[in-house]
Amino acid sequence: MMKKLKLFSDAQKEERWLNNMLQKGWQLKRVNAFHVYTFEKTSNKEQILRLDCQSFTSEQKFQEYKAFFADFGWIHVGGSRYSTLQYWLNPTNKDDSLFSDHSSITQYFQRLSKIYGAYACFALFITFCVFQNTTQFTNLKDAYYTPGLWDKNGYDFWSAFLFETPFAITRFGSPWLMLMFGLISLTMYFKYKKEEQNQLDRT
Amino acid sequence: MKRHKLLPLTETMHYILLALRKPLHGYAIMQEVETMSNGEVRIAAGTLYGAIENLLKYNWIVLVPSDDSRRKVYRITDEGLEILEIEKRRFMHILSLYEGGFNDEKA
Numbered sequence: 001m002m003k004k005l006k007l008f009s010d011a012q013k014e015e016r017w018l019n020n021m022l023q024k025g026w027q028l029k030r031v032n033a034f035h036v037y038t039f040e041k042t043s044n045k046e047q048i049l050r051l052d053c054q055s056f057t058s059e060q061k062f063q064e065y066k067a068f069f070a071d072f073g074w075i076h077v078g079g080s081r082y083s084t085l086q087y088w089l090n091p092t093n094k095d096d097s098l099f100s101d102h103s104s105i106t107q108y109f110q111r112l113s114k115i116y117g118a119y120a121c122f123a124l125f126i127t128f129c130v131f132q133n134t135t136q137f138t139n140l141k142d143a144y145y146t147p148g149l150w151d152k153n154g155y156d157f158w159s160a161f162l163f164e165t166p167f168a169i170t171r172f173g174s175p176w177l178m179l180m181f182g183l184i185s186l187t188m189y190f191k192y193k194k195e196e197q198n199q200l201d202r203t
Numbered sequence: 204m205k206r207h208k209l210l211p212l213t214e215t216m217h218y219i220l221l222a223l224r225k226p227l228h229g230y231a232i233m234q235e236v237e238t239m240s241n242g243e244v245r246i247a248a249g250t251l252y253g254a255i256e257n258l259l260k261y262n263w264i265v266l267v268p269s270d271d272s273r274r275k276v277y278r279i280t281d282e283g284l285e286i287l288e289i290e291k292r293r294f295m296h297i298l299s300l301y302e303g304g305f306n307d308e309k310a
Contacts, residue, residue, distance in 0.1 A: 050249075052249055064275065065252065067273050067274065068229050068230075068248065068251075068252055069248045069249075069252070071228075071229060071230035071248075071274070072230060072233070072247075072248035074248055095245070095247055095248070097247055097249075098247055098248055098249030098250070099247050099249045099250045100215070100245065100246050100247035100250045101213060101214070101215045101246075101250055102213075103213055103215070104215075104247075104249060104250035104253050104254070107253055108249070
């Protein structure tokens, strides 16, 4: 067993990394909401891991989705009803992809673009909520608002500092998160448009 | 008349609609399509899942009640059959152009 914490900006990079781990003999067992990946040793290197981007309006729909893929031999190793990314393992390598035609690949990119766009909007909203002045975005120290915090010492300093850190990180980081998600959303959008154009060229 | 967004049908959609002239569940659709296409077309799980969602949205297929609680069974609707008719006419027309072309060459 091995646990790894890793954050990815891009689902395709994440998929490549997980397949590299498989090649090294580490098979994904589960992923939690904080991106802690649990791996198990495996000798079967024929396996393949694929990501799908789906969230569900009801628990029943989620169960039906999982049952549908299970019929095709895919094993659900990560993802929840709300997680949007779903992790699928195929132990046989018989079907090496979740998608077999262009229009479904196009739709996959479209879903990714939408979801990252939604994250970016959420980060924008947070940015507005916590906005005081622009220096809070460039200097983490300025994102701490406790008066005289940096002159305090010992216990007084640490208790105030630790208490405020989550807020300060939110104040400092929200526009950067917005930028990151915005860029990923755009990248996915261009991939989606490119796939769509390829399809039009073919018909 | 404006053409429907999904027309002309992709190969995948075509095979799914043709297979669903009899009621089938997800995996059985894939198997049926594989047989119908002599093993040429193997629809992947994610593609079939998305296609079914789409076809249900346009009411070209419907859910049919079944004894199997775990698997949903689908069947083509009258609207779906009409779409197949439209596609059939399109294919017949193209086919006639093919054959017309060959006749010209012979003449």
